[in-house]
Amino acid sequence: MEVLSDAMLVKEVLDGSKDAFAELVRRYERPAIASALHVLGRHHSAEDAAQEAFVRAWRQLPKLSKPDAFGPWLLKIVRRCALDMADRKKADVSLDAAAGLPAHQGNGQLDDDNRQLLNLVMGLGKAERQVVLLRYFGGHSVRQVAVIAGRSVGTVTKQLSRAHQRLRSQIKE
Template sequence: MPVVDLETRSLEGLSVLQSDGELIGAVLRGDRKAFAILVNRYELSVRAVATSVLRDRDLAQDAAQEAFVKAYQNLGTLRKAAAFGPWLLRIARRCALDLVQPYRRVPVPEPEVVEVHHSGLLDEEKERLLAAVLKLGDAERQAVMLRYFGGHSVKEVANITGRGEGTITKQLSRAHRRLRVLLKET
């Protein structure tokens, strides 16, 4: 087996070859590149959580950035490195909830559709799907965003949200039924 020089590997290569625990250890030793890899690895999931709470792309991006800052500042308090993902997503959810507080009395605008970087019919279908997802109730929307947009398993979604796996499964099932109806209407 050839020896691989860690200094010459790209961020993408490192993210695949190193576990969260190894990266967290490196961050705690002062390696900022290791944290960049963690940000790259979890960015979509963090934004999905924030978007599911805020329903606003710009506010969700703000919440995501704040979540990564807080995670970096508090990384030394994390007891188990294997729990980094769910821990980070709970931070993201709290950051998003903190941002939504000042806006509670403001009427909620129509949900924004996230930009899709593909072309043609596929764009329209994705826009319709995302618009339908954003019409779901809070719990169902969050479960769908984490499961399908964030790529998490049902068990991970349950851990992140603090709900039982059975509850998440039921919410996803209800969301599927509701999405079928919403998509037929449009």
């Protein structure tokens, strides 16, 4: 089975293929939800924001100037949708919402070590928590985290380093 690039899928979508868009949704659903989860703090709200972002992306796809940059472009839309929802709902970040991230065992439950680590991550400052969640729970590269968060790669790298130091010192306690 041939794996098509994002650019090829975008071209097929623009040519009318709904299956190609379904494949883009399949590829980016988890990163989109993880990105929205950071802003909204509730898994259900994050799913809603991701769904809204996919609808907006579908409508705006003809305006995408670089089809090979679909992922970062979509994640910017996700962030805008999540921020819009947060403004409307004034969402709170909660541990229960973060438990929906992919750091769980096959039965859907976090094991004790992961729950403890997630508790520590949720105790980080907002900026550090965001980059850690996007990088390690969302599976994004440092560069993608920078684009989603609207920060430079250097800033994200520094925030990840500080977060690692804080987590390391807390784990040793």
